[in-house]
Amino acid sequence: MRGIRQIFDDLVRFETVLWAEVDARLRRQCTLSLGSLNVMMVVDATPDCRVYDIARALEITVGGASQAVDRLESAGRCARRANPADRRSSLIELTGAGRTLLGEAVAVFDEELDRLLREPLGQGDLDRLGTTLATLRRAASGAGPQP
Amino acid sequence: MRGIRQIFDDLVRFETVLWAEVDARLRRQCTLSLGSLNVMMVVDATPDCRVYDIARALEITVGGASQAVDRLESAGRCARRANPADRRSSLIELTGAGRTLLGEAVAVFDEELDRLLREPLGQGDLDRLGTTLATLRRAASGAGPQP
DNA sequence: TAAGATTGAAATGTCAATCTTA
DNA sequence: TAAGATTGACATTTCAATCTTA
Numbered sequence A, B: 001m002r003g004i005r006q007i008f009d010d011l012v013r014f015e016t017v018l019w020a021e022v023d024a025r026l027r028r029q030c031t032l033s034l035g036s037l038n039v040m041m042v043v044d045a046t047p048d049c050r051v052y053d054i055a056r057a058l059e060i061t062v063g064g065a066s067q068a069v070d071r072l073e074s075a076g077r078c079a080r081r082a083n084p085a086d087r088r089s090s091l092i093e094l095t096g097a098g099r100t101l102l103g104e105a106v107a108v109f110d111e112e113l114d115r116l117l118r119e120p121l122g123q124g125d126l127d128r129l130g131t132t133l134a135t136l137r138r139a140a141s142g143a144g145p146q147p
Numbered sequence C: 001t002a003a004g005a006t007t008g009a010a011a012t013g014t015c016a017a018t019c020t021t022a
Numbered sequence D: 001t002a003a004g005a006t007t008g009a010c011a012t013t014t015c016a017a018t019c020t021t022a
Helices: A004-030 A034-045 A051-058 A062-074 A096-121 A123-143 B004-030 B034-045 B051-058 B062-074 B096-121 B123-143
Strands: A078-082 A090-094 B078-082 B090-094
Touching: A004 A034, A004 A096, A004 B004, A004 B096, A004 B123, A034 A051, A034 A062, A034 A078, A034 A090, A034 A096, A051 A062, A051 A090, A062 A078, A090 A096, A096 A123, A096 B004, A096 B123, A123 B004, A123 B096, A123 B123, B004 B034, B004 B096, B034 B051, B034 B062, B034 B078, B034 B090, B034 B096, B051 B062, B051 B090, B062 B078, B090 B096, B096 B123
Parallel strands: none
Antiparallel strands: A078 A090, B078 B090
16 A cells, blocks of 8 residues: 555655756756756747746746846846837847757756656656646646645 | 656646645644655654654755754754764654644645645556656666766 | 764745836 | 736755764
8 A cells, every 4th residue: 555645755756866866967968957957948938938937837936937047147048138018027038058058958858857757667657657747737736725 | 749858847847836835734734844844754754763864765965954853953843862873873853742743744744645646636546656656766766876 | 984964155946025017 | 006027035955074983
């Protein structure tokens, strides 16, 4: 009998190890943290990307997303430009150097995901995991905190 | 086609939301963070518990575990006592107040896990998720970082 | 030398207050 | 008023250096 606490534990601890290992390799090979890579992937995939869009995609606060963009901008990897449609916000874009770095980093990222997710499971179990996680995320994000 | 990046994203983001929601309810109802609860559960379950044992169980660094014990000890929820078998380390135990609080907190914890893990999935898919996560964790923790 | 632990500094997130514009 | 963003204070973690004991 696997208790539900054990499942929580394996979920959280595996996520910790997965994050730490991918992060360590990205820092060594690309001088880029996994947190920053995640932000860059959202910026790259979102047309007219605002700080708010990053916060929602990564399930972090708007304040945290603003600071993450600050760090990327200081490193010359993204830039804020004026939003012609709404002067309260900026549109965030990758710089040329940012796009180049992103290409290198996602290659490393995919290698690590293969090693730590696909190889231990195989494609069938991996697909079932994906379906299950999508269900869980939809339920948790949709319901919101219990009032 | 669910890509492997999407699976990583759902895993990390669901874990973020799960942690945040359980943490928020524990802070409101028990004046206890989820991080501290995890430490207390390890201390409670481990005979002759040392800082090193906490670090390994939670997949965090020894330094982080030491500071987490500091915080619990300051709150009067655990105590270090001398280790008669090895004077480099201490044995960590819950105080009476700590044990009482732990009992209240795990009840809330279990309710939240039911709400956020079992209810969206049902028992069958939950069990399959548990098996898959155990496989992933064993593979990742066993292999260690890629040299 | 190595193992266990502690500590201070840096990274990164949350929260709350505040500012600007819709 | 509300929405989007920024900022400063705080919490928690990692990393490296250091200390004590095996």
